[in-house]
Amino acid sequence: xxxxxxxxxxxxxxxxxxxxxxxxxxxxxxxxxxxxxxxxxxxxxxxxxxxxxxxxxxxxxxxxxxxxxxxxxxxxxxxxxxxxxxxxxxxxxxxxxxxxxxxxxxxxxxxxxxxxxxxxxxxxxxxxxxxxxxxxxxxxxxxxxxxxxxxxxxxxxxxxxxxxxxxxxxxxxxxxxxxxxxxxxxxxxxxxxxxxxxxxxxxxxxxxxxxxxxxxxxxxxxxxxxxxxxxxxxxxxxxxxxxxxxxxxxxxxxxxxxxxxxxxxxxxxxxxxxx
Amino acid sequence: xxxxxxxxxxxxxxxxxxxxxxxxxxxxxxxxxxxxxxxxxxxxxxxxxxxxxxxxxxxxxxxxxxxxxxxxxxxxxxxxxxxxxxxxxxxxxxxxxxxxxxxxxxxxxxxxxxxxxxxxxxxxxxxxxxxxxxxxxxxxxxxxxxxxxxxxxxxxxxxxxxxxxxxxxxxxxxxxxxxxxxxxxxxxxxxxxxxxxxxxxxxxxxxxxxxxxxxxxxxxxxxxxxxxxxxxxxxxxxxxxxxxxxxxxxxxxxxxxxxxxxxxxxxxxxxxxxx
Numbered sequence: 001x002x003x004x005x006x007x008x009x010x011x012x013x014x015x016x017x018x019x020x021x022x023x024x025x026x027x028x029x030x031x032x033x034x035x036x037x038x039x040x041x042x043x044x045x046x047x048x049x050x051x052x053x054x055x056x057x058x059x060x061x062x063x064x065x066x067x068x069x070x071x072x073x074x075x076x077x078x079x080x081x082x083x084x085x086x087x088x089x090x091x092x093x094x095x096x097x098x099x100x101x102x103x104x105x106x107x108x109x110x111x112x113x114x115x116x117x118x119x120x121x122x123x124x125x126x127x128x129x130x131x132x133x134x135x136x137x138x139x140x141x142x143x144x145x146x147x148x149x150x151x152x153x154x155x156x157x158x159x160x161x162x163x164x165x166x167x168x169x170x171x172x173x174x175x176x177x178x179x180x181x182x183x184x185x186x187x188x189x190x191x192x193x194x195x196x197x198x199x200x201x202x203x204x205x206x207x208x209x210x211x212x213x214x215x216x217x218x219x220x221x222x223x224x225x226x227x228x229x230x231x232x233x234x235x236x237x238x239x240x241x242x243x244x245x246x247x248x249x250x251x252x253x254x255x256x257x258x259x260x261x262x263x264x265x266x267x268x269x270x271x272x273x274x275x
Numbered sequence: 276x277x278x279x280x281x282x283x284x285x286x287x288x289x290x291x292x293x294x295x296x297x298x299x300x301x302x303x304x305x306x307x308x309x310x311x312x313x314x315x316x317x318x319x320x321x322x323x324x325x326x327x328x329x330x331x332x333x334x335x336x337x338x339x340x341x342x343x344x345x346x347x348x349x350x351x352x353x354x355x356x357x358x359x360x361x362x363x364x365x366x367x368x369x370x371x372x373x374x375x376x377x378x379x380x381x382x383x384x385x386x387x388x389x390x391x392x393x394x395x396x397x398x399x400x401x402x403x404x405x406x407x408x409x410x411x412x413x414x415x416x417x418x419x420x421x422x423x424x425x426x427x428x429x430x431x432x433x434x435x436x437x438x439x440x441x442x443x444x445x446x447x448x449x450x451x452x453x454x455x456x457x458x459x460x461x462x463x464x465x466x467x468x469x470x471x472x473x474x475x476x477x478x479x480x481x482x483x484x485x486x487x488x489x490x491x492x493x494x495x496x497x498x499x500x501x502x503x504x505x506x507x508x509x510x511x512x513x514x515x516x517x518x519x520x521x522x523x524x525x526x527x528x529x530x531x532x533x534x535x536x537x538x539x540x541x542x543x544x545x546x547x548x549x550x
């Protein structure tokens with residue numbers, strides 16, 4: 001059985017794409033004609049998933065958008081993950097950014113991998129190894145650890161100097177340590193390609209990067225791909241959320257989402273030669 | 276309308292207690308005779324809540340334990356929060372340790388304060404201010420930011436030296452900045468009373484401490500109370516989870532939970548004179 005990192009990489013190579021389709025269902029942005037009911041939103045997501053499948057290396061719903069809709073939202077999340085698994089071979093990364101004491105993290109792992117059928121999750125490193133360990137137990141399940149994130153105040157903690165190096169590079173050191181089973185990667189934001197390149201240098205080849213921050217957040221996909229890629233031009237995926245999911249405000253949303261995903265793939269391909 | 280911090284403090288003073296009752300529903304530890312159905316677990320929690328009410332300054336369910344039960348678990352969480360609000364005046368702190376970009380954190384705030392009716396939440400500082408800000412918007416809702424946590428590998432990041440001071444004290448500086456509306460506090464673990472005292476010195480008086488790590492995790496409640504209390508002997512609550520909720524394996528669990536909560540209150544009272 002391949003580890004999560006191996007599985008992700010071979011899927012990217014096979015399909016020639018490194019686009020991660022972000023499925024952050026913001027109800028205020030639903031295209032015209034999409035019903036705001038659970039079934040209406042499930043159909044919308046299903047259409048976007050099927051239309052983007054040829055260009056998608058992974059799908060990444062952020063759990064917050066579904067929790068905000070309460071129980072109905074959590075059911076919608078279950079439905080959408082099942083739909084990705086039924087219609088594609090792409091992994092589902094549940095973006096949850098969890099981080100809690102080991103005893104408790106075990107229950108989050110059970111929730112995200114077990115109940116919500118994720119292939120991978122995102123986690124916060126603030127509480128150290130025992131908050132991350134329970135997610136890494138099964139080598140087939142992936143764990144992306146936050147290093148340098150894409151938000152405006154990312155630097156509040158992450159850029160603090162610890163012995164002449166920023167904190168986020170110490171986290172990158174820890175990721176290297178924590179990757180004993182070949183299933184740990186990093187989250188590094190496209191808004192900081194220089195920081196991303198330093199993270200790559202620290203973790204070495206093969207550790208996958210999940211790169212948010214292109215599209216609506218302003219990061220350049222070509223620069224992001226160049227900074228994230230390892231020596232063999234691989235081991236990364238670039239996430240675009242709003243710019244794919246809400247590519248059109250009209251009824252052509254599925255076609256528009258596919259075009260946006262294809263264009264993002266092509267920009268990355270141009271930037272680094274092949275994907 | 277008082278801020279969350281003011282409300283918590285006046286409730287503690289009025290009731291003469293600083294015990295936070297942790298409601299981490301681990302199904303493997305349910306006492307004999309408690310049915311593992313949703314209704315069975317809801318009744319168990321309701322009985323513990325009612326029995327501990329005289330000694331409880333707050334109730335703190337950790338969301339992970341409910342998420343691990345999927346949709347049924349989330350319904351159980353709704354039921355238990357409603358029960359606390361119906362039967363007590365104590366605030367509910369949802370221990371969720373969330374932390375995400377502002378745009379997304381807003382949805383978590385909606386989920387936890389709106390859908391799940393929390394009075395306060397716990398959050399991670401790793402992504403900086405914009406990951407915390409959406410939770411602070413309503414002064415009546417509280418936000419406890421992780422500083423020095425109680426788990427064995429807490430020091431992996433939190434103890435790293437940033438300009439001769441550990442990272443967790445830089446977080447304490449940020450908490451002071453972030454507390455403009457009087458509704459931000461800290462999480463500081465009872466397993467490190469010295470670290471806790473440094474956090475108190477940094478944030479000053481009035482900023483509430485939520486202190487996990489007594490009971491099963493081994494921290495001493497008296498030492499924790501002395502280290503956490505501000506100059507006026509207040510502004511803190513000490514959480515005990517398993518040692519109250521699962522105080523008995525038999526049918527006397529509600530009475531045993533009440534006795535454990537009372538004993539914890541008394542140990543703190545002895546340690547610092549009054550509560």
